[in-house]
Amino acid sequence: MPQSTRFHRFRPRLVDSLRGYERRDLFNDVGAGITVAVVALPLAMAFAIASGLKPEQGLITAIVAGFLISALGGSNLQIGGPAGAFIVIVYGILQRYGLTNLLISTALAGMLMFALGFLKLGAWVRYIPVTIVTGFTNGIAVLIALSQLKDLLGLSIEKMPADFFSQFGALARHLDSFNAVALALGLVTLGGLFLWPRLWLSKPAPSPLAQRIAASHAFRLAARMPGPVIALVSMGLLVWALELPVETIGSRFGSIPHGLPDLALPPFSWDSAKQLLIPTLTIALLGAIESLMCARIADNLSDLPRHDANQELMAQGIANIVSPLFGGMPATGTIARTVTNLRAGARTPVAGIVHALVLLLIVLVGAPLALHVPLPVLAGILLFVAWNMGEWHAFTRLRRFGPADSATLLGTFFL
Numbered sequence: 001m002p003q004s005t006r007f008h009r010f011r012p013r014l015v016d017s018l019r020g021y022e023r024r025d026l027f028n029d030v031g032a033g034i035t036v037a038v039v040a041l042p043l044a045m046a047f048a049i050a051s052g053l054k055p056e057q058g059l060i061t062a063i064v065a066g067f068l069i070s071a072l073g074g075s076n077l078q079i080g081g082p083a084g085a086f087i088v089i090v091y092g093i094l095q096r097y098g099l100t101n102l103l104i105s106t107a108l109a110g111m112l113m114f115a116l117g118f119l120k121l122g123a124w125v126r127y128i129p130v131t132i133v134t135g136f137t138n139g140i141a142v143l144i145a146l147s148q149l150k151d152l153l154g155l156s157i158e159k160m161p162a163d164f165f166s167q168f169g170a171l172a173r174h175l176d177s178f179n180a181v182a183l184a185l186g187l188v189t190l191g192g193l194f195l196w197p198r199l200w201l202s203k204p205a206p207s208p209l210a211q212r213i214a215a216s217h218a219f220r221l222a223a224r225m226p227g228p229v230i231a232l233v234s235m236g237l238l239v240w241a242l243e244l245p246v247e248t249i250g251s252r253f254g255s256i257p258h259g260l261p262d263l264a265l266p267p268f269s270w271d272s273a274k275q276l277l278i279p280t281l282t283i284a285l286l287g288a289i290e291s292l293m294c295a296r297i298a299d300n301l302s303d304l305p306r307h308d309a310n311q312e313l314m315a316q317g318i319a320n321i322v323s324p325l326f327g328g329m330p331a332t333g334t335i336a337r338t339v340t341n342l343r344a345g346a347r348t349p350v351a352g353i354v355h356a357l358v359l360l361l362i363v364l365v366g367a368p369l370a371l372h373v374p375l376p377v378l379a380g381i382l383l384f385v386a387w388n389m390g391e392w393h394a395f396t397r398l399r400r401f402g403p404a405d406s407a408t409l410l411g412t413f414f415l
Helices: 013-017 023-050 054-070 084-097 098-116 122-127 128-145 149-153 166-175 179-201 208-215 215-223 227-242 249-253 269-276 277-301 309-326 335-343 350-370 375-389 403-414
Strands: none
Touching: 013 054, 013 350, 023 054, 023 084, 023 128, 023 227, 023 249, 023 269, 023 350, 023 375, 054 309, 054 350, 084 128, 084 277, 084 375, 098 122, 098 269, 098 277, 098 309, 122 179, 122 249, 122 277, 122 309, 128 149, 128 166, 128 375, 149 166, 149 179, 149 375, 166 208, 179 227, 179 375, 227 375, 277 335
């Protein structure tokens, strides 16, 4: 059998996208890349903190993995980085095996993902039943929401346990440290995120003044501003100006480095690697499913060429091999940022590259500003992410599924 039929040829979508690339495409991609970077900034920090890591590790992942996934991937629109689906997985691995072994597991998972793409096994990922994916996604959403109750309520818990019932116990034992200010900030943030997009969808009043305001450049610019960024800036200024008694990134984690850390290999041994089989498989399979599902959603929403599943897996693999070398967490395709990229007018992977470079610029220049971000506000943002992440309508439609499918969905969710 010829080698070309056994192995997938490594050819990033960027190579084909740059053929006939025009100035208009560049303007569209740069604009979309900047927009996605603004959206990715708070999410990258929030996902890292919720995973038990430092906020800069989420930013590093968004920069390094985001750049590699766009530059080497098989999709025109895919945006890679830390994802909400990994929060519970990463937190559990971190608590059980430690940071070093998390980095090793991520790199080994990257090698496995690359092998899946190289061996042309990307199409097999599509055959995982929808009921399993839905049950898993909804279960992760519930666990993300539970993990944020500590910061939402302002509880003084030094270290949250990893499993579901122990987290409930820890929350109950520390309810005496409840902070009403933190709860108010989190709920205002959560309510504002639900309300923000609806403010710009409503039709203006028939008065000439209202119509002029709706047609103004400032109104259109405000309508395009991501809700999480508005929440971070407004709530952060409020906490700083009034000196409200809530935890911030700076009070919990200290300073954020200005730039990427030095490249470093985590200490590796075969004895430890043999203990990491399950974490490695979990990261690899979840990353593969999430990235290809995200790419398919982008394909369905655009008129651009469809993604190359095997090339995408190879790029995801490389990104997860390199990210741990800088101390980063696992990365995959991210649905919210990819859809934002599409709606912002992106046409090629250049937009994803710009998104990573803009994030790097923000880290180099504006890292001190992140220290003032209130943690209850990040908790409100993650609760909003968890709500949007879950496919809750699936529970109301269980009657339409057969007994086997219903049992699979519910079993996966509760497990």
